[in-house]
Amino acid sequence: MAAAAETSLSITEAGGELRVGITGPLTVDAVGRLDREFRQAVKASPRQVVIDAADVTALDSAGAWVLRRTSEAFSGRGIEVRLDGLRAEYAALLEKAFIPDPDVPTDANRPNPLIVIAARAGKAMFDMAHVGRDLFGFFGLTIVSLLALLTGRARLRFVALVSQLEYVGLNAVGIVALLCFLVGVVLAYMGSLQLERFGAAILTVNLVGVSVLREIGVLLTAIIVAGRSGSAFTAQIGTMKVNQEVDALETLGLSPVDVLVIPRLIALFIALPILVFIGDIAGLAGGAMIAVLTLDLSIQQFLTQLKGAVDFWDFGTGILKAPVFAYVIAVVGCHQGLKVSGSAESVGFRTTKAVVESIFIVIVLDALFAVFFAEVGI
Structure with missing residues (x-):
């Protein structure tokens, strides 16, 4: 609980750039407290977003999920997103821990219904x-x-x-x-x-x-x-x-x-x-x-x-x-x-x-x- 209390989130916007700075351990305890602030940041519409993770001292699957969700929420709207400073040992966790959020709109490539029907008929x-x-x-x-x-x-x-x-x-x-x-x-x-x-x-x-x-x-x-x-x-x-x-x-x-x-x-x-x-x-x-x-x-x-x-x-x-x-x-x-x-x-x-x-x-x-x-x- 002490680690969660030390985690802070800073959101600044200047010149069309939104900078999201994270300080401290981004773990499940911190995510529970800061999730509303992350969701509030996603509502902004800048030209570019920089997520500064240089001061992240610990990362678990919950924190990785929030990072990826925030990044996908901006990029899904055509906004350029850059993740800076994340330690190399956290990069693999960030890729593997991602679970799509149903609240975030995505451009899923849905197959053509006629192709699906033809494929099912061929399989049958x-x-x-x-x-x-x-x-x-x-x-x-x-x-x-x-x-x-x-x-x-x-x-x-x-x-x-x-x-x-x-x-x-x-x-x-x-x-x-x-x-x-x-x-x-x-x-x-x-x-x-x-x-x-x-x-x-x-x-x-x-x-x-x-x-x-x-x-x-x-x-x-x-x-x-x-x-x-x-x-x-x-x-x-x-x-x-x-x-x-x-x-x-x-x-x-x-x-x-x-x-x-x-x-x-x-x-x-x-x-x-x-x-x-x-x-x-x-x-x-x-x-x-x-x-x-x-x-x-x-x-x-x-x-x-x-x-x-x-x-x-x-x-x-x-x-x-x-x-x-x-x-x-x-x-x-x-x-x-x-x-x-x-x-x-x-x-x-x-x-x-x-x-x-x-x-x-x-x-x-x-x-x-x-x-x-x-x-x-x-």
């Missing part, structure tokens, strides 16, 4: 390319592991397979059936409202049958499974990664792909076509209920009209897409799980990313399948 494209490269590599790794399993060079863990079948298949029947039933109800109801205007309400059965069997059933089921099972794969494997259980498997000479990925992949490969079949039946049941309640059709009439509206390939195209979607969902979920780093935040980030990526790829593949089937006449 490179990130997508890297994600695609890593994902294709993991696809190849799972194919190699499946071939090793088929040729007897790897062992299928039957207990893990049955456990995953129960989780991704049996436990998902309720939610898949319910949502597909409700979508069938909505599709039939909205379709009947529009078709009644043209006196073709009976074609609601055709609308429900074709849309549910070819697209809605398999797509909705795949999205449900991606959100339910794909995210679970990422969270389960990611938590094992955080707890170093994956490292323990590798230490034991076991492949994480063989132990963790393959049982989940095969389980979803088996379960998803069955879930799609259940979803198709539920969607048609929802459409049948609306047809009976609003169109005065009997169940027999509904089934007769449905038989004439759809054929085997309307059902077969949906079932054929199911294993492909299952493979994508399982691989994306497990891949993101294995990329989790050592934090709980990473688990959440990778889980969200797995759901987004798998749903995106499923929808893109569904569009490609639709174009392909239309080209081949199926």
Whole structure:
């Protein structure tokens, strides 16, 4: 406190030159007492400013910050500033201790917004390319592991397979059936409202049958499974990664792909076509209920009209897409799980990313399948 009392600040102006003289130690105690005088000096508008620091006997980061702030306040307004007499040992502290003052106007060089947008778009494209490269590599790794399993060079863990079948298949029947039933109800109801205007309400059965069997059933089921099972794969494997259980498997000479990925992949490969079949039946049941309640059709009439509206390939195209979607969902979920780093935040980030990526790829593949089937006449 005694050192702070000895510090003094003198401000004189003559001939367009403002001289700020500092005597004594410029430390945190002195800065607290003299800060108002420094700020008052900054309000002046001379042609030149000289800060005389020859008599500064001590300087800490607070004092260096005040010196630099005062200098920048003048130079930011186009006033020439000269710092005289500061000891050489204080120069480095003056450079490193500077923290910009938000109250001091500065001419920040802000980048052009269009350049920023273009840079972000370019970075996003490179990130997508890297994600695609890593994902294709993991696809190849799972194919190699499946071939090793088929040729007897790897062992299928039957207990893990049955456990995953129960989780991704049996436990998902309720939610898949319910949502597909409700979508069938909505599709039939909205379709009947529009078709009644043209006196073709009976074609609601055709609308429900074709849309549910070819697209809605398999797509909705795949999205449900991606959100339910794909995210679970990422969270389960990611938590094992955080707890170093994956490292323990590798230490034991076991492949994480063989132990963790393959049982989940095969389980979803088996379960998803069955879930799609259940979803198709539920969607048609929802459409049948609306047809009976609003169109005065009997169940027999509904089934007769449905038989004439759809054929085997309307059902077969949906079932054929199911294993492909299952493979994508399982691989994306497990891949993101294995990329989790050592934090709980990473688990959440990778889980969200797995759901987004798998749903995106499923929808893109569904569009490609639709174009392909239309080209081949199926």
